Amino acid sequence: MEKSIDVKTISMEEIIKIFKEDEGLDLTYEEAEQISIFLSLLLKITVKCFLENNFYK
Numbered sequence: 001m002e003k004s005i006d007v008k009t010i011s012m013e014e015i016i017k018i019f020k021e022d023e024g025l026d027l028t029y030e031e032a033e034q035i036s037i038f039l040s041l042l043l044k045i046t047v048k049c050f051l052e053n054n055f056y057k
Contacts, residue, residue, distance in 0.1 A: 010036060 015032040019025045027035075 010039075012036065 012029050012032040015035055016027050016029070019027050019032075
C-alpha cells in the first residue's frame with residue numbers, strides 16, 4: 001500500500017529567527033530555503049523507512 005506523505009514546511013522567517021537566536025548566524029532567505037528543503041526531504045525519507053521497516057515485513 002503506497003501512502004502519500006505531505007510535510008508542512010516551516011517559514012523562512014522562522015528558520016532565520018531560529019538560527020539567529022540559537023547560533024548567532026544571519027542566514028539569507030536562500031540559505032533558509034535550502035535548509036527547509038533539506039529538512040523536508042530528510043523527514044520524508046525517515047518516515048518512509050520507518051513505515052517500511054515496521055509495517056511491511
